[in-house]
Amino acid sequence: xxxxxxxxxxxxxxxxxxxxxxxxxxxxxxxxxxNRAEPLVRVGASQVSEAExxxxxxxxxxxxxxxxACVLSFVVVVAxxxxxxxxxxxxxxxxIGGVPLPWLIQAYGFYPIIIIYAVVFAVAxxxxxxxxxxxxxxx
Amino acid sequence: xxxxxxxxxIALVLVVTxxxxxxxxxxxxxxxxxxxxxxxxxxxxNASAISGEYLSAGTFLGLSGLVLLxxxxxxxxxxxxxxxxxxxxxxxxAPLRRSGAYTIPDFIHARLDSITARRxxxxxxxxxxxxYIVPQLHGAALAVNVVADIPPxxxxxxxxxxxxxxxxxxxxxxxTFVQAFLFWLKLGALLVPVIFFVxxxxxxxxxxxxxxxxxxxxxxxxxxxYTTASLLLALLxxxxxxxxxxxxxxTSPTGSSxxxxxxxxxxxxxxxxxxxxxxxxxxxxxxxxxxxPGIADTVALLLPSRLIPGIAGELLTALVIAGALAAxxxxxxxxxxxxxxxxxxxxxHGTVRSFRWAAVVCxxxxxxxxxxxxxxxxxxxxxxxxxxxxxALSPVIVLGIWWRPLxxxxxxxxxxxxxxxxxxxxxxxxxxxxxxxxxxxxxxxPGAWTIPAAALTTIAVSLLDRRTxxxxxxxxxxxxxPELPRVSGSSSGS
Numbered sequence: 001x002x003x004x005x006x007x008x009x010x011x012x013x014x015x016x017x018x019x020x021x022x023x024x025x026x027x028x029x030x031x032x033x034x035n036r037a038e039p040l041v042r043v044g045a046s047q048v049s050e051a052e053x054x055x056x057x058x059x060x061x062x063x064x065x066x067x068x069a070c071v072l073s074f075v076v077v078v079a080x081x082x083x084x085x086x087x088x089x090x091x092x093x094x095x096i097g098g099v100p101l102p103w104l105i106q107a108y109g110f111y112p113i114i115i116i117y118a119v120v121f122a123v124a125x126x127x128x129x130x131x132x133x134x135x136x137x138x139x
Numbered sequence: 140x141x142x143x144x145x146x147x148x149i150a151l152v153l154v155v156t157x158x159x160x161x162x163x164x165x166x167x168x169x170x171x172x173x174x175x176x177x178x179x180x181x182x183x184x185n186a187s188a189i190s191g192e193y194l195s196a197g198t199f200l201g202l203s204g205l206v207l208l209x210x211x212x213x214x215x216x217x218x219x220x221x222x223x224x225x226x227x228x229x230x231x232x233a234p235l236r237r238s239g240a241y242t243i244p245d246f247i248h249a250r251l252d253s254i255t256a257r258r259x260x261x262x263x264x265x266x267x268x269x270x271y272i273v274p275q276l277h278g279a280a281l282a283v284n285v286v287a288d289i290p291p292x293x294x295x296x297x298x299x300x301x302x303x304x305x306x307x308x309x310x311x312x313x314x315t316f317v318q319a320f321l322f323w324l325k326l327g328a329l330l331v332p333v334i335f336f337v338x339x340x341x342x343x344x345x346x347x348x349x350x351x352x353x354x355x356x357x358x359x360x361x362x363x364x365y366t367t368a369s370l371l372l373a374l375l376x377x378x379x380x381x382x383x384x385x386x387x388x389x390t391s392p393t394g395s396s397x398x399x400x401x402x403x404x405x406x407x408x409x410x411x412x413x414x415x416x417x418x419x420x421x422x423x424x425x426x427x428x429x430x431x432p433g434i435a436d437t438v439a440l441l442l443p444s445r446l447i448p449g450i451a452g453e454l455l456t457a458l459v460i461a462g463a464l465a466a467x468x469x470x471x472x473x474x475x476x477x478x479x480x481x482x483x484x485x486x487x488h489g490t491v492r493s494f495r496w497a498a499v500v501c502x503x504x505x506x507x508x509x510x511x512x513x514x515x516x517x518x519x520x521x522x523x524x525x526x527x528x529x530x531a532l533s534p535v536i537v538l539g540i541w542w543r544p545l546x547x548x549x550x551x552x553x554x555x556x557x558x559x560x561x562x563x564x565x566x567x568x569x570x571x572x573x574x575x576x577x578x579x580x581x582x583x584x585p586g587a588w589t590i591p592a593a594a595l596t597t598i599a600v601s602l603l604d605r606r607t608x609x610x611x612x613x614x615x616x617x618x619x620x621p622e623l624p625r626v627s628g629s630s631s632g633s
Contacts, residue, residue, distance in 0.1 A: 063619065082359070097341075099353060105359075121225075
């Protein structure tokens with residue numbers, strides 16, 4: 001399984017490629033004898049195999065959508081909390097240790113939201129990458 | 140106030156910092172050691188170091204000062220700084236680590252294959268870094284002046300000398316340990332006094348009048364929608380464009396570990412901001428007489444001796460001054476490291492010798508600027524740097540990672556438009572001030588229009604230009620492809 005050519009030329013690759021033809025497959029893998037496992041050392045003008053580009057594009061889309069969804073929902077949550085603490089005057093009558101509730105929420109309330117979003121995003125992004133790696137290894 | 144204790148605290152921090160720097164000297168030998176700590180720093184240490192670098196005079200002294208001065212609006216600054224790391228996590232942390240570049244100009248150069256784009260990025264990075272160091276030196280001047288009655292310039296000069304000396308001596312390896320130590324010192328230096336304050340004040344029935352101390356109009360209900368939204372947008376995007384933030388990710392071993400490091404950073408800086416904000420709330424309740432511009436920023440230093448009598452209060456003051464010094468040193472040395480990397484690689488092919496000289500120059504320029512100017516509010520000075528970074532660099536960095544059609548001309552146009560518009564707005568705002576009438580808010584908080592302007596310019600020019608670099612696919616694949624587990628990498632000899 002450690003031989004790159006053997007692991008790349010397997011039949012499971014075909015359906016993934018769509019219209020990819022076996023002949024082209026051989027050429028692109030001969031073009032790139034090095035295994036993906038090695039971090040790329042240098043970025044030159046050398047060709048990227050078609051499969052790699054397709055996979056990378058789909059990975060980028062998935063990760064990009066995840067990031068955008070997280071940011072947008074984060075903005076909505078922050079805006080809602082801000083609206084509540086700034087436009088509901090009744091909250092000002094509640095206080096803990098002499099400090100009104102809107103002040104307390106403003107001072108401490110946003111950080112837990114930020115931390116939760118950070119953890120959720122990191123878990124989701126790691127999972128996407130694990131799936132991607134499984135797919136590439138399968139190749 | 141006891142100047143001897145304060146000077147002793149300052150001396151102790153300086154001695155410990157240089158000891159860690161010297162210890163680092165013995166293990167930094169290669170060029171790679173100097174620039175990125177050979178990429179072998181553990182996530183928890185790396186996260187401490189990033190936090191230590193990020194928490195500056197702006198939030199250590201400035202946050203409580205601004206809460207005292209203007210009310211709960213001040214809390215938007217730390218919220219924006221913490222949420223800025225959320226955007227770093229989501230859009231840039233892992234890809235930039237995988238890019239393998241040392242500095243932002245390195246990244247732009249590799250991605251766009253353009254030496255002009257690289258030079259412009261380097262110039263912007265230098266401006267951002269210098270502007271960011273100035274408030275740290277102002278903070279140092281203010282702090283030593285208030286606590287020990289030492290002339291203000293001494294504080295600024297001492298910080299500049301220590302920073303450039305330790306950076307030149309040890310590079311980033313020792314700086315990583317110094318930063319990690321400084322983070323815990325900063326957190327402790329505010330947390331211990333806060334615990335004392337809460338115990339002291341909690342014993343008594345609060346004698347304050349909430350309507351007077353926490354009036355609704357200075358609370359969240361008094362916020363201005365445009366100013367708040369524009370400020371938050373700038374703070375959120377600005378973190379991505381800060382030179383000393385990105386360079387830290389290169390010390391994580393993989394993209395994934397860079398991501399988890401960022402999560403730990405968010406938790407650490409959040410904890411710090413909550414503690415620092417508490418000082419502001421305590422200050423509103425107990426020291427309303429200090430709510431004057433110029434004096435308010437020193438409230439964190441003055442509170443301990445006011446609230447806690449005797450030697451305990453004096454010791455706490457010494458602890459706070461030690462933490463404040465940690466804040467000035469931490470941020471400035473992180474900035475000087477990344478600026479020196481940029482200068483030495485752009486002008487002198489990245490040798491260790493040039494890195495050392497660059498460190499001296501990169502501390503000397505902002506020192507001159509700091510000595511020549513009068514300190515403004517520390518939080519707002521730091522926030523202006525964020526606005527500038529968000530307008531000048533952030534759109535190009537994010538598009539470079541996520542947008543395939545980006546071209547070198549598009550990036551150059553975007554960086555120029557963003558930086559020129561933002562600089563013009565901030566300068567106009569400081570010249571005209573409130574006389575600008577309806578445009579005053581637009582000029583004082585330009586992020587809401589300069590950041591979209593920069594991003595749209597980049598996109599429009601790239602689409603017209605169409606000359607995407609030849610290596611785009613290769614570069615994007617490198618940025619986004621996760622590292623495989625080491626085990627399957629054994630076939631390289633085949």
